[in-house]
Amino acid sequence: DSQYSPGYYWLGNDTLKVPLVLHKENRERLVSRMLTNHKDTIEKNSFILLEGGKDEMSYDTDHEPLFKQERYFFWTFGCEIPGCYGLVGLDDKATSVLAIPKLPADYATWMGEIHSKEYYKSIFLVDHVIYTEDLQDYLKGNNASTLYTILGLNTDSGATFKEPEFPGMKENFKVNNSVLFPEIAECRVIKTPKEVEVIRYAVDASVSAHKHVMRTVKVGMKEYECESEFVHHAYKNWGCRNVGYTCICAANKNSAVLHYGHAGEPNASTISEHGFCLFDMGAEYHSYTADITCSFPATGKFSPEQRVIYNAVLDASVAVIQAMRPGVNWIDMHKLAERCILEALLKANILKGDLLDLVKNGIGSVFFPHGLGHFLGLNTHDVGGFVGDCKPKTNSLRTTRDLKANMVITVEPGCYFIKHLLTQALADPIKVQFFNQQELQKYVNIGGVRIEDDVLVTENGCENLSKDLPRTCEEIEEFMKKY
Amino acid sequence: DSQYSPGYYWLGNDTLKVPLVLHKENRERLVSRMLTNHKDTIEKNSFILLEGGKDEMSYDTDHEPLFKQERYFFWTFGCEIPGCYGLVGLDDKATSVLAIPKLPADYATWMGEIHSKEYYKSIFLVDHVIYTEDLQDYLKGNNASTLYTILGLNTDSGATFKEPEFPGMKENFKVNNSVLFPEIAECRVIKTPKEVEVIRYAVDASVSAHKHVMRTVKVGMKEYECESEFVHHAYKNWGCRNVGYTCICAANKNSAVLHYGHAGEPNASTISEHGFCLFDMGAEYHSYTADITCSFPATGKFSPEQRVIYNAVLDASVAVIQAMRPGVNWIDMHKLAERCILEALLKANILKGDLLDLVKNGIGSVFFPHGLGHFLGLNTHDVGGFVGDCKPKTNSLRTTRDLKANMVITVEPGCYFIKHLLTQALADPIKVQFFNQQELQKYVNIGGVRIEDDVLVTENGCENLSKDLPRTCEEIEEFMKKY
């Protein structure tokens, strides 16, 4: 009676029972891709080597933050245990080996039952389970030639991936750390039906929790009460212990702060009577995460100005989701969204002039300063945005690729009245000409609107996984009126 | 309308308004202690230098876990901002300088308003606020001689404290890293009335949340639902965003796993009909944490065996809290608790023989394998357990010191039926003689009981800060019957 049974991860009740063969399929398609793309250079008895995350303490204390597994390792093995390694043979058999730490006897006193290697073999559906201390011997016994590892720049985050290490590795084996990284990243970009089912569940949990918050929110509440409601709803009812990222519960003018909610701005404002809420929250299940933003007036009733801005963003969202299909380039989708927003601001008389001139002069990014969306999976900002057929990185976009079937990507146009960006624009002799400053004044205290959905690209178009949210002004007003 | 106003941290509603002069007092008593104990060696123009924590990403991703400030820095400045340094002049004025990072303009787009140095000066009640890039110049301008820093072994956790660094530090200043660490640790051990108020609030929040869980728990629920209820209650109603440590929601036999609840054992069992619950959870406010354990039967009705074990532990708790006062040594308190538990097990006929023989032969730690308690404050296992007048470390104790007024320490005796410890003991030709194995059999599936309170040592005795919990079997049965 735990989260694991042979071949499954499950938290009971109505939570999703995840077949761990999901990760066996991941291993197989990774090996198959490696063999297809590098068959001439991969020697006999080569292995993919991945190192999982280690338990770490906070500063010099013995406080152990809740362990979060390294995501490439998790994708390949589905295993939450700290201190592991994994091997996958680079041949037709794709032999999988999970190396787990040998635990001291008093682990049973402090941390829980010490399970056998056979137990873990049956849970994780790998070919062999060994102890990490036997990794070197296992590889030698199998005449291992080259170990393929991940190393180098993560082109999505800009951070560097730490090379795996174990005693004797460099002395005894050749290490190739140039080939694997882009191939495994590309595998992670394309989701299998089993992965989509887990993401769909995380999205369902998050949609349900967002609706719960919309039913609960009241003028005068603290923003963090909404965070608490979301997290509780997703955990208690859906088994989502973690959120994929820190909850952004931004009301009032805070809705113009894109990544509000961090320790420095901890969702601590009181939701005011004219406060517009921008709540960006996503729950995680079996480490796959949702990433969803709902924007709505705290009272449940849009003011005329709120309606104008909300509809500008909704137009963009609808246009993009309608246009998404394999082959479409993401930069074009971003531009489409930006045009929709600018058109609406022109129509509302906040901006003036010609649409193409506005675009050319960068007025779009004054109101919509972030990218349209990003891949979604085991990371909120999932990997692979800049591998394969990507175009050069342009300003804030998190991918520049053509869409392919079975990508999962967020669609999150936004329109914000950000003081320092407006001040900058109004101080620019060219840009200022496009603003109708009198009309603009009516909007400067609105904050911002973001509408973020999680979208699966299909063979012929796309499916909005978060489509059960009330999204039009009318739907939102109707939904919130009921409570 | 945020968590800060000049001189205060406050989350609104009924949450505690913390006067940040608390940290000014901390700075002053640290300086005064340093000057008293090291007046002959501290040169003119010496400063204490502390480096705060930095924002960090998870692995190679751009996922930023919620920032947790380094605790020595927080104790001294009360400031949650990542990337800071702090100085305190080692003279009568105890001049305080907070060095904050200079933020790029686009911080305002992504993270929130960029505040002035004056703003932070008024919030944190320091004498000066400077940018971190000006730290070297500030020190040179003030003819700084020696910088006193923390470095070396944290004798509580066994980890090593990372020395602060900034450009030009080693080249321009003498660094003394041997004197400060034990002095600041000792200051943290003795809580001021203002610190006690914050701890009291975190304890009140946790007591309230534990009671909420006891009202909510039902046979058939998942353990993690109780975790979710606790965390939500403490956050929504009391503003506690974080718990001090991962929630231990152990039901059934899991209650014999001391640190259950981590990522490998994620509170995922179903609470069974005869399940005994051991819930160890503590909420944090303004970074001060509670640490409280409630043990009770899921049904709200003790079985005869559960009652025996529960009362064994309660006897120990009552005896210790009755005996606690300044001057009492903690090892003696541990032994007292152990004797109470062994006596009860003798009386219940689980053990046989002479109490002193049981003690001498280590039967106590078969059932009670952890220490009686630990200091509590900004860390769950707070610092200073092994500085000052401590006796040598003995097995699992987290401090061996004499009690002093204004220490806050947990009292957490426990009695567990841990399979591998019992197997070990029964295989030992000496130890086995003390067991009545037939009687023992009735108990082996109970799991364990821990009763953990947070206790303030006073001038003449002590105050149990968590005394509002139902603690006797009768109180618990009465409390749970109502729901």
Ligand SMILES: [Mn+2]
């Ligand atoms: Mn997003």
Ligand SMILES: [Mn+2]
């Ligand atoms: Mn404790």
